Amino acid sequence: xxxxxxxxxxxxxxxCQSRTIGxxxxxxxASFVLAKGTGRIDGQAFLRRDYGKLVTAAGERVFLIxxxxxxxxxxxxxxxxxxxxxxxxxxxxxxxxxYTYRRETKVDMRGRFVFEDLAAGRYIVATRVFWTExxxxxxxxxxxxxxxxxxxxxxxTVIVSGK
Numbered sequence: 001x002x003x004x005x006x007x008x009x010x011x012x013x014x015x016c017q018s019r020t021i022g023x024x025x026x027x028x029x030a031s032f033v034l035a036k037g038t039g040r041i042d043g044q045a046f047l048r049r050d051y052g053k054l055v056t057a058a059g060e061r062v063f064l065i066x067x068x069x070x071x072x073x074x075x076x077x078x079x080x081x082x083x084x085x086x087x088x089x090x091x092x093x094x095x096x097x098x099y100t101y102r103r104e105t106k107v108d109m110r111g112r113f114v115f116e117d118l119a120a121g122r123y124i125v126a127t128r129v130f131w132t133e134x135x136x137x138x139x140x141x142x143x144x145x146x147x148x149x150x151x152x153x154x155x156x157t158v159i160v161s162g163k
Contacts, residue, residue, distance in 0.1 A: 012124065019091045023073040030066040030101035037119035039150035045160040046111045047129040047141055056111025057129045062160075064103040064115050067122035067147050075124060075145060084144050084162025119150045125160055129150075 043055035065071050074094065079085045091131070107127060108115045115125075126145035133140060144162040 003114075019077040019089055021070065021073050021077060021092055023070040024116060025070045025095050025098050026068065027097055027108045029068045030098075032119045032121045033064065033066040033101050033103060033123070034120040036074060036117045037150075038095050038153045039118035039120055040063070040116065040155040041115040041123070041125065041148060042155060043113050043115075043125060043158040043160060044111045045107055045113065045127045045129065045144065047144065047162060049131075049140075053062055054111075055105040055129055055131045056109070057127045057144075057160075058111060060107050060115045060127050060129070062125060063125040064105075064118075065124040065126060066101060067124050070098075071124055075126075079143070079145070083146060086143050090098050090141060117148050120150055122147060122149050125158055127160060 043062070045060070045062060046054045048054055076090060077091045078088045080089060103115060105113050105115060113127075124145055125149055126143065128141065128143045130139050130141040132138070142162075144160050146158055146160045148156050148158045150156055
C-alpha cells in the first residue's frame with residue numbers, strides 16, 4: 001500500500017514542475033518593441049460564454065510583447081500551443097530584463113484597446129478575461145493572446161478571443 005501512495009505522490013508532483021522554454025531570451029531580438037514607428041494596433045479582447053454572451057476584458061491590462069523565438073516558445077509552453085488557457089502551465093521564470101521589452105495599456109469598458117507608434121514587426125497581444133456566473137462563486141475565463149504582424153504606416157485590427 002505504501003508503494004502505491006509513494007507512486008501516486010510522485011505522479012502528482014511531476015505535474016507541478018515548471019516547463020523549460022528551450023530558447024534563450026535575446027534582448028537585441030526583442031528591442032524593436034521599444035522603438036518608435038508608424039504602425040498601430042486597434043484591438044478588442046473578449047471571450048464568449050457557453051451560452052453565447054460576450055464578456056470583454058474591460059479594465060484589464062493588455063500587453064504587447066515582441067514575438068521572438070523565446071516569447072513564442074514561452075507562450076506555447078504556458079498555453080499548450082493554444083491561444084487560450086484557463087489555468088496555464090508553470091514555466092521557468094524569465095530573465096529579469098524580459099519584462100523591460102514590452103508595452104502595456106488598459107482595455108476600455110467595451111473591450112477595446114490601442115497601441116500606437118509601433119515599429120514594424122511581429123507582436124504577441126495578450127490579456128485576460130474573467131467573470132463569475134450569478135449562481136456560482138467560481139471564476140470563469142482565463143488568459144488569451146494572439147500574434148499579429150505590424151507593417152510600417154499600417155493600422156492592424158486584431159480581435160483577441162482565444163480562437
